[in-house]
Amino acid sequence: MRRRSVRSYSKKQVPKEVLDKVLEAALLAPSAGDIHPYKIVVVTDEDKIRRIAEAALNQTFIAQAPIVIVYLVSVEEASAYGKRGVELYSLLDVGASMENLMLAATSLGLSTCWIGAFDERRVEEIVKAPRGYRAVSLTPLGYSDHIPRAIPPPPKSEKIYYDEFR
Ligand SMILES: Cc1cc2nc3c(=O)[nH]c(=O)nc-3n(C[C@H](O)[C@H](O)[C@H](O)COP(=O)(O)O)c2cc1C
Numbered sequence: 001m002r003r004r005s006v007r008s009y010s011k012k013q014v015p016k017e018v019l020d021k022v023l024e025a026a027l028l029a030p031s032a033g034d035i036h037p038y039k040i041v042v043v044t045d046e047d048k049i050r051r052i053a054e055a056a057l058n059q060t061f062i063a064q065a066p067i068v069i070v071y072l073v074s075v076e077e078a079s080a081y082g083k084r085g086v087e088l089y090s091l092l093d094v095g096a097s098m099e100n101l102m103l104a105a106t107s108l109g110l111s112t113c114w115i116g117a118f119d120e121r122r123v124e125e126i127v128k129a130p131r132g133y134r135a136v137s138l139t140p141l142g143y144s145d146h147i148p149r150a151i152p153p154p155p156k157s158e159k160i161y162y163d164e165f166r
Pocket of ligand 1: 114116
């Protein structure tokens with residue numbers, strides 16, 4: 001209920017034990033076959049964070065955060081479930097883990113913003129991803145004094161059906 005996409009961060013550092021809790025929640029997410037076919041790169045290097053912000057269509061607020069979390073899918077691990085594993089499960093797994101991470105962050109007073117708009121190749125290069133890893137999602141992680149008001153969710157009547165699609 002409190003999670004928001006936050007696009008303004010302070011320079012306040014995130015204590016290690018808080019970061020560890022957030023990462024623990026990320027790995028507690030469900031995953032098809034319990035494979036978790038992804039790696040999570042915790043980026044704290046200022047120059048790398050600035051370059052990631054540039055690679056994300058210059059969404060400069062990303063560079064305000066002290067941490068950027070990058071999810072990379074291993075195509076080889078994901079292919080344990082064939083084409084469906086690569087094209088569907090691995091992305092669902094990352095989505096579940098990202099959401100866990102974001103909810104844990106929110107509960108610990110931190111802010112996040114899911115970032116999908118970025119140049120995958122450039123981000124892979126910045127974090128030195130080995131061949132076969134695809135950067136699929138990232139989020140700044142840090143404290144903010146500017147938590148925006150909730151965007152109203154879509155009306156239930158438009159999104160939720162009972163028994164049949166109608
Ligand atoms: C797959 C995905 C990609 C997104 N990419 C971006 C992005 O590149 N930049 C951004 O500012 N927000 C991005 N968002 C955040 C959405 O804009 C945001 O979730 C939506 O406007 C609802 O606001 P809320 O998260 O505060 O509820 C993304 C969200 C998702 C799930």
